[in-house]
Amino acid sequence: MPDIDKRDFEERYNACFTDFGLKIVAGMLIGSMLGGFFMHGYRRWPTCIGAGLGLGMAYSNCENSLNSFLLSMDPKICLIKRQP
Numbered sequence: 562m563p564d565i566d567k568r569d570f571e572e573r574y575n576a577c578f579t580d581f582g583l584k585i586v587a588g589m590l591i592g593s594m595l596g597g598f599f600m601h602g603y604r605r606w607p608t609c610i611g612a613g614l615g616l617g618m619a620y621s622n623c624e625n626s627l628n629s630f631l632l633s634m635d636p637k638i639c640l641i642k643r644q645p
Contacts, residue, residue: 573630577623581616588615 568576592611596604 568630570627570630573626577619577626580622581619584615584619585612586615588612588618 588611589608590611592607592609592614595611596607600607
């Protein structure tokens with residue numbers, strides 16, 4: 562049974578930025594290493610593809626984290642009150 566994540570919205574939001582940075586840099590490094598290994602020279606497109614894959618994975622993780630927090634909130638809190 563997975564543990565319940567008790568972080569608030571701000572902590573999750575900050576973790577998203579850290580995740581974006583780490584995954585983009587890691588994707589760029591892996592892309593440049595694989596591009597250099599397979600093509601015996603530096604090409605720019607493997608680095609861009611690696612950064613794009615890292616960006617996509619980080620976005621997906623961030624979206625899941627923030628949506629799980631927002632959807633678990635009490636819907637009564639989110640109602641807009643009308644002024645008479």
